[in-house]
Amino acid sequence: MEDPSPDPLFDETIEAIQSTLSDDERRTFRHYGDITSMLQDVRNICVSNQKEQQRLLACSRKIAHFSNVFAPYFDIVNIFVQIRPDLLGWFWGSIRLIFKVGSSYVLFLEKVADMFEAIARVLPQYRQFQDTCRQHSQNSQHHRLTSLMAYVYADIVQFCLDLYRIFSRGSQGARLRHRIGSTTAILWRPLDSRFAQLQQRLAKHKEWFETEMRLQNFDLLTQHRKEVLDFLRTQQEPNGELEADRMSRRMRRVDKVKVWLSSSDYRDVYEQSRLQRHPNSCTWFLDIPEYCNFKNTPFDSRFADDIDTLTTSRHDRILFVQAKPGFGKTILSSQIIDDLSTEAEYLNISDEPPAIAFFHFNSTRQVCIHSSDAFRALAVQLVHMHRTNRNTLDALALLMRQTSGQPKASSDDIVAVLALLLRQHSTFLVIDGVDECSDIEIFLATISELCCTSDCRVILLSRPNLEIPLEYQKLASNSPHILSLNDSHNANDIASFISENLNRMADQGYFGISMDRSLIPHVASRANGMFLWASLLMKYLQSPGLSPNERRVALEGASLLEGLSSLYRGMLNILDRRFGQEKKIAADIFRWLSFSINPLCLEALRTALAIRPGQPTTEDHRLLHFNDSINRLTCALVEVTDGNARFIHRSVREYLESPECQESYFSLFDESAVHGHLAARCISYLAIDTPRRPLQRLQPYRPAINSIATSSGMSFRTSGSGDSGYRSMSSSDTEGFATVEQAPTAPPFDTRLPFLRYAALCWPIHLTRALSNPSPRSIIHSQSMTNDPFAHTPWLPTLSHFLTERTAVTTWVEASWRYNLPPNLSRLVPLLISIRKDIPPATIEGRELRWVVQGLRQLSDALNELRGDYGVTLKENPSLIWQWNIQAATEGGFWPVWDERSNCVHATET
Numbered sequence: 086m087e088d089p090s091p092d093p094l095f096d097e098t099i100e101a102i103q104s105t106l107s108d109d110e111r112r113t114f115r116h117y118g119d120i121t122s123m124l125q126d127v128r129n130i131c132v133s134n135q136k137e138q139q140r141l142l143a144c145s146r147k148i149a150h151f152s153n154v155f156a157p158y159f160d161i162v163n164i165f166v167q168i169r170p171d172l173l174g175w176f177w178g179s180i181r182l183i184f185k186v187g188s189s190y191v192l193f194l195e196k197v198a199d200m201f202e203a204i205a206r207v208l209p210q211y212r213q214f215q216d217t218c219r220q221h222s223q224n225s226q227h228h229r230l231t232s233l234m235a236y237v238y239a240d241i242v243q244f245c246l247d248l249y250r251i252f253s254r255g256s257q258g259a260r261l262r263h264r265i266g267s268t269t270a271i272l273w274r275p276l277d278s279r280f281a282q283l284q285q286r287l288a289k290h291k292e293w294f295e296t297e298m299r300l301q302n303f304d305l306l307t308q309h310r311k312e313v314l315d316f317l318r319t320q321q322e323p324n325g326e327l328e329a330d331r332m333s334r335r336m337r338r339v340d341k342v343k344v345w346l347s348s349s350d351y352r353d354v355y356e357q358s359r360l361q362r363h364p365n366s367c368t369w370f371l372d373i374p375e376y377c378n379f380k381n382t383p384f385d386s387r388f389a390d391d392i393d394t395l396t397t398s399r400h401d402r403i404l405f406v407q408a409k410p411g412f413g414k415t416i417l418s419s420q421i422i423d424d425l426s427t428e429a430e431y432l433n434i435s436d437e438p439p440a441i442a443f444f445h446f447n448s449t450r451q452v453c454i455h456s457s458d459a460f461r462a463l464a465v466q467l468v469h470m471h472r473t474n475r476n477t478l479d480a481l482a483l484l485m486r487q488t489s490g491q492p493k494a495s496s497d498d499i500v501a502v503l504a505l506l507l508r509q510h511s512t513f514l515v516i517d518g519v520d521e522c523s524d525i526e527i528f529l530a531t532i533s534e535l536c537c538t539s540d541c542r543v544i545l546l547s548r549p550n551l552e553i554p555l556e557y558q559k560l561a562s563n564s565p566h567i568l569s570l571n572d573s574h575n576a577n578d579i580a581s582f583i584s585e586n587l588n589r590m591a592d593q594g595y596f597g598i599s600m601d602r603s604l605i606p607h608v609a610s611r612a613n614g615m616f617l618w619a620s621l622l623m624k625y626l627q628s629p630g631l632s633p634n635e636r637r638v639a640l641e642g643a644s645l646l647e648g649l650s651s652l653y654r655g656m657l658n659i660l661d662r663r664f665g666q667e668k669k670i671a672a673d674i675f676r677w678l679s680f681s682i683n684p685l686c687l688e689a690l691r692t693a694l695a696i697r698p699g700q701p702t703t704e705d706h707r708l709l710h711f712n713d714s715i716n717r718l719t720c721a722l723v724e725v726t727d728g729n730a731r732f733i734h735r736s737v738r739e740y741l742e743s744p745e746c747q748e749s750y751f752s753l754f755d756e757s758a759v760h761g762h763l764a765a766r767c768i769s770y771l772a773i774d775t776p777r778r779p780l781q782r783l784q785p786y787r788p789a790i791n792s793i794a795t796s797s798g799m800s801f802r803t804s805g806s807g808d809s810g811y812r813s814m815s816s817s818d819t820e821g822f823a824t825v826e827q828a829p830t831a832p833p834f835d836t837r838l839p840f841l842r843y844a845a846l847c848w849p850i851h852l853t854r855a856l857s858n859p860s861p862r863s864i865i866h867s868q869s870m871t872n873d874p875f876a877h878t879p880w881l882p883t884l885s886h887f888l889t890e891r892t893a894v895t896t897w898v899e900a901s902w903r904y905n906l907p908p909n910l911s912r913l914v915p916l917l918i919s920i921r922k923d924i925p926p927a928t929i930e931g932r933e934l935r936w937v938v939q940g941l942r943q944l945s946d947a948l949n950e951l952r953g954d955y956g957v958t959l960k961e962n963p964s965l966i967w968q969w970n971i972q973a974a975t976e977g978g979f980w981p982v983w984d985e986r987s988n989c990v991h992a993t994e995t
Contacts (some may be wrong), residue, residue, distance in 0.1 A: 094235040098242050099175050106182075107253060109391050115181060116174030117253050120152045123177040127184050137191045143427040144191070144198035148184060152177070156235065157211035160533045164218045176238065179245040186252040191391075192501035196483045197248055204241070207287040208400060209294045237290050244283055247276060251480050254389040254509060275335050276479035277486065297444045310744070335482070339472045342481050343465050346502065347493045349452035351462035354445035354517075358419035361620075363585075366578040367413075367420035375568045379404050379542060380425065383434040384511040389540050391585045399536035400557065400564035407549045408570035410736050411617030411649055413444060413578075414546045418517035421544060425513050435511040442466040446518035449731040449738070451684050456528035457496040460503050467506040474507050500531060507539035507889060519547040521735065529554055548591060572614030579619050580609040586623045587640075595626065595639070597633035604640045611647045617734055621652050622761075624721035630659040653740045656720045657751050663718075670694055671718045672751050673766075678723065678731060679738050680759050682847040685840075687711065690730060692840040698769040698883050761855035765880040767848035768887050770840055777892035779983055780834040780899055783964045834903065845900040849913055852880055855914035857925075875930055885933050888940035891981050892990060895966055898948070898980075902963035907952050910945040917941060947979040 101769050103111060117123040127148060131141035159168055187194035274282070298867070370376060390392040408414050422443050429438040442463045447453040471477040484502065494502070506512075522528045532543055549569065557565040584605050591600045612619045624634050625646075639646060639655075646652050660671050673694050677685060685693060695707045708714045722737050723730055732738050740746055747754035752921045834842045875881050887893060901908045917938050924931040951959060951966070960966055967983040982991040 086811050094239055098239045098404050102175055107390050115178050117177035118173055120156050124149050125183050126181055130188050140191050144194050147198035147202040151205040154205040154208050161218050162234050183245050183248050190501055190505050193483055196486045207284055209291045240286055250476050275482045277482040334396055335478055345494050346461050346465050348461040348465040355419055358416050362416050363582045365403055367417045371424055384540055396537045400559040400562050404544050405565055405567040406546045411615035413616030415517050418546050422515050439511040439692045440470050441513045443515040446521040448521040448735045454523045457522050460499045464499055464503040504535055507541045512541045514543040517546045519545045520551045579612045582932045583609040583619050596637050608643045625656055628659055628720055649736055657749050659720050676759050679753050684852050688839040696764050696766045696770055700775045757855050757858050760851045761880050764848050764851035765842040765883050768883040770844045771897050772887035772890050775896050779964050779967050784962050788985050813922050845897050846906055881933055885937050899963045899966050902959050914945050
């Protein structure tokens with residue numbers, strides 16, 4: 086069999102480069118006659134990116150290593166065949182091109198650089214064989230050697246083109262077919278499989294090349310060359326069964342990537358909004374010119390990879406949709422998402438149907454308030470939508486190559502993945518509730534950056550008070566593009582909604598035997614463009630606390646309920662007329678939802694609501710049909726969705742915390758008082774409802790070998806908070822609380838204690854916040870001004886009781902260590918001392934406070950001693966708090982000793 090000439094393969098390779106590059110890349114492609122000028126341009130790319138300069142320089146060093154190893158290849162080939170300058174120019178230009186297009190996605194470029202470094206390890210040491218090659222150049226068969234050398238050039242260029250397709254939406258030229266006998270159809274393989282194949286081909290090349298340099302026997306050389314060609318041919322033959330298995334494994338990899346991105350359930354708000362959307366409502370928005378232009382303008386593939394054009398045009402691809410609170414923006418966003426999703430297949434504006442990804446910020450959901458939450462959700466959606474796309478599968482294969490084992494992607498990783506997916510595919514992004522984002526500046530800056538590197542289009546829905554950064558300003562294009570919605574836009578939708586619901590209620594007898602239905606249009610006019618007001622009005626009128634006559638009076642005096650504040654006031658008045666216990670539970674629900682340190686699961690919330698300070702919590706105290714009861718007890722101001730209780734709208738909490746509501750029994754205006762109330766519940770639970778015994782079976786003490794100093798690590802974990810000494814656990818930073826998990830082999834100790842984690846870890850924080858800015862006693866609500874001597878300090882008697890129960894204190898300490906957050910009360914004692922001056926010492930409250938200060942100071946000293954002397958030991962085995970070795974070492978025998986034989990505290994303890 087005749088070996089093919091190398092020249093056609095070199096030409097075919099260059100042709101493949103030209104057909105794959107986008108028009109813009111072909112125009113700006115740089116040719117290099119040597120590696121020196123190419124590497125200098127690579128370093129210039131690194132220097133131009135100040136943010137990622139160090140990471141890019143690390144990548145450039147690996148690219149330089151590969152280039153230096155491969156450069157002698159051209160010297161070897163030049164010995165046998167005169168090398169054309171364009172062969173070097175296209176090759177080194179391709180290396181620089183990959184670095185340039187990948188520099189915007191450093192996370193992926195780092196993987197690419199690792200792959201080039203791996204290639205360098207497989208290549209022969211060409212420079213060592215240059216003299217041998219000069220001797221072989223006199224051989225009449227030297228063209229056969231050159232022929233096989235050409236495949237290395239083609240293989241590496243093909244690898245560069247595969248990488249280029251990942252980073253570009255440019256021309257998708259056909260894969261280079263190596264000319265080995267007859268051409269056959271090649272099944273597509275994901276990048277990691279192709280790279281493994283490339284490594285095998287290069288390893289075979291190295292074996293052949295080094296053999297070629299050693300052997301002198303012509304017959305053996307001919308046989309060896311034939312074996313190499315047979316190997317290359319075998320690699321090109323398709324194997325459907327093997328490829329199907331490979332693709333199945335890639336689909337499993339997609340699932341792993343989605344887990345690594347670790348997004349919350351982003352569809353909950355969207356699905357709920359779709360269900361709540363009144364038929365035919367929000368359709369008016371679809372005809373607004375600004376939206377039509379946003380939706381129907383074609384995605385121009387000619388500029389999809391042109392960074393300068395993308396940066397200039399980014400202002401025109403971002404549309405701000407703004408409306409006042411309660412307008413119904415979240416419902417509207419679901420209509421926009423449905424419209425874009427439905428129309429995507431029919432919009433002739435892109436080479437492929439544009440993708441639609443969305444997110445809803447929601448300040449009542451802890452997993453929906455950070456910018457990283459939004460970007461995680463968007464990235465997961467795009468990964469799922471494009472899970473069968475070849476370029477996306479290649480990108481994921483690159484992403485997961487030699488991972489560091491990091492279980493959760495960082496914020497930078499998320500943005501890098503999202504940016505690349507937006508670069509690969511035309512995409513609409515719909516983001517609702519932007520003003521509820523906890524880090525708006527970071528979110529808007531990142532959105533702007535994403536629009537500078539991709540042609541994505543973004544709709545941002547928010548309240549009018551959103552501060553838009555200056556980078557969004559562009560006077561020439563009248564940017565930012567803001568679509569302001571007013572009362573007239575949704576007036577017909579609201580009128581239809583109110584009319585339909587009031588007529589149905591009238592038919593069902595909610596207003597008695599007669600009702601003047603001419604009032605209905607009058608009521609609709611009071612909505613003032615707020616769909617939330619209309620929805621709440623229906624819930625208000627359906628409340629069982631109103632009689633038919635009161636409902637009719639409410640309709641006749643609709644002006645008295647106009648506006649959200651008036652309506653909330655009316656709903657709270659209904660709650661105020663409830664029986665005492667129901668009224669207290671409703672107030673507690675508002676408190677827990679507003680000021681809990683970390684969101685409570687439903688079972689923990691149910692337990693918290695059943696707590697009666699100073700009394701054991703029994704099943705009789707727990708609400709029956711809990712999920713349904715919450716909506717009824719709060720007059721529909723709180724709802725249970727996707728297994729969590731939350732306010733129906735953030736304006737509910739805003740009203741409860743406002744000065745306008747401060748005279749109400751349900752007011753949250755006095756934040757310190759609320760924290761004191763919640764602290765009392767937590768302390769009471771620990772003092773009365775937790776077991777007064779070890780939480781798990783005692784484990785014997787086993788001294789650690791070469792253990793580190795016990796004070797270093799634990800001191801760091803427990804001294805970083807301005808609240809109580811716990812690691813920071815504010816509502817905006819619950820990392821230490823939320824991410825700590827028990828070892829998988831440890832048996833669960835809190836299965837029947839759903840409120841233990843929260844009570845144990847958070848009572849010092851609640852109490853610290855209550856004492857840090859205590860409210861003047863004159864503003865305590867009149868409802869609390871009873872004969873109770875602890876009306877101002879509801880936490881004081883429960884804390885006093887807790888400190889007297891030494892076994893309960895020990896259980897709390899053990900639980901804290903098991904949750905990996907050792908207790909530290911060193912900042913709490915000074916706060917208690919500081920409030921003594923405001924409480925007369927002769928009063929019951931004053932005497933109790935002085936006793937508590939003394940007891941808490943003693944407990945704090947004992948905790949400091951534990952943490953300082955036994956931190957590492959207790960971290961490994963928290964049950965030691967109940968055992969003799971700790972008892973003997975602590976001054977005065979502070980901690981009780983548990984006797985497992987008698988199942989009680991040791992007999993010598995009092």
